Amino acid sequence: MSTKTPSKADILRPIGTFSKKYLAVYSIAALGLIAFLIAWAYQLQKGLIVTGLGDWGTGGGATWGLYIGAFIWWVGVAHGGIILSASVRLLGMDRYMPVARIAEMTTIGGLSAAGFYILVHMGRPDRMVTSVLGHFHITVNNSPLVWDVTVITAYFVLSATYLGLTIRYDVNRLRDDLPDKFEPIYKIITFGYSEKEDEIIQRMVWWLAAAVIIMAPLLLHGGVIPWLFSLLPAMPAWTGGIQGPMFLSIALMSAISGVMIISYTFRRVYNWEHIITDDIFRGLLLWLGFFTLLFLWFQLQSVLNGVFLGPLNTAHAAEGKMAHPAYQVAMTMIFLTLVYIFLQAIRPALFSKTRALIASCAILAGTLTEKILFVVEGFFHPTFDIYSATPGTYFPSLIEILSLVGTVSLVALLFLNLAKLVPVVELHAIEHLTGGHDHEHGHEETTKTETEPEVKA
Amino acid sequence: MSTDDESFHPLGQEWEDELETMLDDTEYDSDLGMEMAKDAMRVTKGELSEADFHEKYHEDVMDEFGVDDRPTEEAYEEAKKNAGGFAEMLKSFDGDGDESRRDVMKKMGVGAAAVGLGAWGTAEGGQPNVADESGGHSSEAHREGDTQWGMAIDLERCDGCLSCVVACGEENNLDQGVNWMYVLDYEDAGADTSRNRLVRPCQHCTDAPCEKVCPTTARHTRDKDGLVLTDYDVCIGCRYCQVACPYGVNYFQWDEPDVSTEEIAEANDGEGDMMVDDRGRWVDSRSPRGTMSKCTMCPSRQDGFSGEEKVGTSACEDACPPDAIQFGNMRDENSDPQRYIENPSRGRALRDLGDKETTAPSLNAIEEDIADADADLASVLEASEDLDEETLRTMKAIEIVTEDFGEGDADSVDYEVHISDIFDLLEEHGLDLDSQEVLVELDLADEPDEGEEFDGADEGDAQDAIDDYDGRPSSSFKLLEDVGTNPNVVYFGNEPGPNAEQVEGPSAYADISYERADGSEPNLVDNRKEEVLDEGTVGDAGVSL
Numbered sequence A: 001m002s003t004k005t006p007s008k009a010d011i012l013r014p015i016g017t018f019s020k021k022y023l024a025v026y027s028i029a030a031l032g033l034i035a036f037l038i039a040w041a042y043q044l045q046k047g048l049i050v051t052g053l054g055d056w057g058t059g060g061g062a063t064w065g066l067y068i069g070a071f072i073w074w075v076g077v078a079h080g081g082i083i084l085s086a087s088v089r090l091l092g093m094d095r096y097m098p099v100a101r102i103a104e105m106t107t108i109g110g111l112s113a114a115g116f117y118i119l120v121h122m123g124r125p126d127r128m129v130t131s132v133l134g135h136f137h138i139t140v141n142n143s144p145l146v147w148d149v150t151v152i153t154a155y156f157v158l159s160a161t162y163l164g165l166t167i168r169y170d171v172n173r174l175r176d177d178l179p180d181k182f183e184p185i186y187k188i189i190t191f192g193y194s195e196k197e198d199e200i201i202q203r204m205v206w207w208l209a210a211a212v213i214i215m216a217p218l219l220l221h222g223g224v225i226p227w228l229f230s231l232l233p234a235m236p237a238w239t240g241g242i243q244g245p246m247f248l249s250i251a252l253m254s255a256i257s258g259v260m261i262i263s264y265t266f267r268r269v270y271n272w273e274h275i276i277t278d279d280i281f282r283g284l285l286l287w288l289g290f291f292t293l294l295f296l297w298f299q300l301q302s303v304l305n306g307v308f309l310g311p312l313n314t315a316h317a318a319e320g321k322m323a324h325p326a327y328q329v330a331m332t333m334i335f336l337t338l339v340y341i342f343l344q345a346i347r348p349a350l351f352s353k354t355r356a357l358i359a360s361c362a363i364l365a366g367t368l369t370e371k372i373l374f375v376v377e378g379f380f381h382p383t384f385d386i387y388s389a390t391p392g393t394y395f396p397s398l399i400e401i402l403s404l405v406g407t408v409s410l411v412a413l414l415f416l417n418l419a420k421l422v423p424v425v426e427l428h429a430i431e432h433l434t435g436g437h438d439h440e441h442g443h444e445e446t447t448k449t450e451t452e453p454e455v456k457a
Numbered sequence B: 001m002s003t004d005d006e007s008f009h010p011l012g013q014e015w016e017d018e019l020e021t022m023l024d025d026t027e028y029d030s031d032l033g034m035e036m037a038k039d040a041m042r043v044t045k046g047e048l049s050e051a052d053f054h055e056k057y058h059e060d061v062m063d064e065f066g067v068d069d070r071p072t073e074e075a076y077e078e079a080k081k082n083a084g085g086f087a088e089m090l091k092s093f094d095g096d097g098d099e100s101r102r103d104v105m106k107k108m109g110v111g112a113a114a115v116g117l118g119a120w121g122t123a124e125g126g127q128p129n130v131a132d133e134s135g136g137h138s139s140e141a142h143r144e145g146d147t148q149w150g151m152a153i154d155l156e157r158c159d160g161c162l163s164c165v166v167a168c169g170e171e172n173n174l175d176q177g178v179n180w181m182y183v184l185d186y187e188d189a190g191a192d193t194s195r196n197r198l199v200r201p202c203q204h205c206t207d208a209p210c211e212k213v214c215p216t217t218a219r220h221t222r223d224k225d226g227l228v229l230t231d232y233d234v235c236i237g238c239r240y241c242q243v244a245c246p247y248g249v250n251y252f253q254w255d256e257p258d259v260s261t262e263e264i265a266e267a268n269d270g271e272g273d274m275m276v277d278d279r280g281r282w283v284d285s286r287s288p289r290g291t292m293s294k295c296t297m298c299p300s301r302q303d304g305f306s307g308e309e310k311v312g313t314s315a316c317e318d319a320c321p322p323d324a325i326q327f328g329n330m331r332d333e334n335s336d337p338q339r340y341i342e343n344p345s346r347g348r349a350l351r352d353l354g355d356k357e358t359t360a361p362s363l364n365a366i367e368e369d370i371a372d373a374d375a376d377l378a379s380v381l382e383a384s385e386d387l388d389e390e391t392l393r394t395m396k397a398i399e400i401v402t403e404d405f406g407e408g409d410a411d412s413v414d415y416e417v418h419i420s421d422i423f424d425l426l427e428e429h430g431l432d433l434d435s436q437e438v439l440v441e442l443d444l445a446d447e448p449d450e451g452e453e454f455d456g457a458d459e460g461d462a463q464d465a466i467d468d469y470d471g472r473p474s475s476s477f478k479l480l481e482d483v484g485t486n487p488n489v490v491y492f493g494n495e496p497g498p499n500a501e502q503v504e505g506p507s508a509y510a511d512i513s514y515e516r517a518d519g520s521e522p523n524l525v526d527n528r529k530e531e532v533l534d535e536g537t538v539g540d541a542g543v544s545l
Ligand code: SF4
Pocket: B201, B202, B203, B204, B205, B208, B209, B210, B211, B228, B244, B245, B246, B247, B248, B249, B250, B294, B485
């Protein structure tokens, strides 16, 4: 463990510096996004025929594919991110405070990518406002897709408020050290700020966190998102109450992996060994293992409910799923990661940050594959399985694959921009790590538990 | 809406100006129209109740239109149950009954504009779109009303010729592989698999999952007749309806359709354009790019745009050579499908013996044949080539089991009329078909016991005769009824089981072509993905997940 003391200067470093490497990464991300925007423009011009999708039934295709799979995957990353950060605030998991804001930013990024996918997926995105909002009061009573859009929007507002409130605190205190060129933005962020509000904001943030934690299983990734599929009667590969917990576990796995990768990057680039410590990675890895175990358990539940003794439609769907090579690869990958996580928990010497990074990537790849397969499998094994063209064929077209590059670039760009604007590690975390005494404003901390000595593993 | 725009309508000032010009062109008061339009927008936003809206304008409307049949506050609650909403109110502006539907539609268009409901003018058609929201989206079960179009399909009559698939493609100018109507043979467990065939239109479900999940109300049930339709001007192409439909009957328009709207309109320059229905909504014919389509059950026909005689028919029904499809009102016990459902073997025999275009005995031939014959049964049957004992027995049996024989407006009544013409001819010739002698000889009545009176024909014997003639269907069913969709198509024949799998049928899709409004004559396509869509895929890898 490093002996350096975390300081304000540390978290300000990304803002003050500007390197060639940064520029290179920025350019690559921008190119990635632009490449997809061009591809999307082509899709808008030609129609969705440029994708590998088709009509299920006599048509021999899959109605939804990578776009929807990636959509729910990104929503999962986002939901998991905010749950992570809310737990830090609500359950007093102070140890993870340095990555809490990264988790929140991941949420904003994930939701942006997901929102983008909704548009990319539609045949007539230009009608989004007139057709969807115009009939909202009717459709919200019936359509899970409308519930989705509602919840995701509500959620975006919630997360943005949450993030905004904590940033407001930081910007006000660090204002003198922040670059003047962004002055107008900082002005907006800190508009009407007075120190008296700190306590109220603390409480608001707490309540927002409470709302997130309570909503997570009921409405977010454990409810509304899986309901998009699981409520439909005629696609046995999707039905069943298990989808709620399943989706939630995937969300948390993906988010923890995502946060680990991003944290690792920041730590390396800005020498933050003493802020985002090894300890944080070990802890996150254990949580990842826990949710991975849950995930595998739910998978077992869902496939066993079919292969054992029907009913026939469920049996066909379950057999089809298990026999799929991509499913087998994804599950093996996830299982091996789980084995590694357990082994390193027993023998700490097996831990290394690179291995943690590899584990994270494996989990992300595994969950993304699972999501896309999950969507497609539904169409391949419907209850009305009479057509010779069913199961049909589907493979993502180049444009669909490019959308992954585009959205990853989008999220990367978000981080690259935000990193130059506001600290990605919150001031509270630094105050916390140093015992809460090294900041000049020295406002009362009595409402917080920060002054207690930190417990480290 | 931009901030400097003072307009009340979501489409802004420009649209309003257009509306005002439109109103100026009518004999009605433009200012009143605009004023009402403004308040109507408030109603749609919930700032003003429909009843208040009515109260406010009652007098003006009386002055201007001379009549205000719109429901009053008390009547309003009642009217709402019938889910008419604005469209109904508007309809009541139209006073005289002898206007053509087209005129009513036009007036409805103006009326709708007047109350500002034409929120989405169609880009291609330019018709204002009556957003009949309250009435258009009745996804809750059990719509009221006395019309529900549907079908009875006799799978044992279907010979797999695909004429219905062709007719549908021609009527609706469908792209290749967009098989709104689809016919398939399948293999299944079971004793008699020789007649495993399924004819699969959209089931126009009363509890349609496709409608329930639609995020826009584009997929909706038409209030007046229960048709499940897609409003092509509202659909955003999310494809959730296709995902939720258990039957796989939806076809998305992945690219620009082959036949343009101009070409369709040109080919249909009668009353309607085969695209806009009588509510002014674009729901018929192939869908435009980026939206969903499926079998519509021919709303243009049902609205009378293809002529009165086409109301209550569908293109596939008309085209089916063996008359396997009975289209009609499922809520009318005298409609073709309901009569068929009530007594399917009668339906079969009736068609074979009553359809003078195809299989029925010809009136003229009989007349010629029997001109010189004696008036007894044996001589008549011997003289006539078309009539044998079995035919005549079955014809008479049909009459015996049918209430109100030859009356009503179902299509099959024509068959009854033909049979009754033949009977008249025989009676004129001197053969009394209701006499004891003839009925007994035809096995349609028992000889009375000694001392008893002859009590006429025996319905049981008559039904047996009918059943013997074309056979009874092995079973009747609705597809996937347990899913809870409440389909409006009733089948006769073998029900496909859970292991049923499609096999090649008697006619191959690729061997049959259909003609479209642009003059093209493409082949039918079965697997749309492989034969049509893959060509457009960017970087088609040729492999599959
Ligand atoms: S069959 Fe039923 S669920 Fe499917 S499209 Fe038709 S109405 Fe909708």
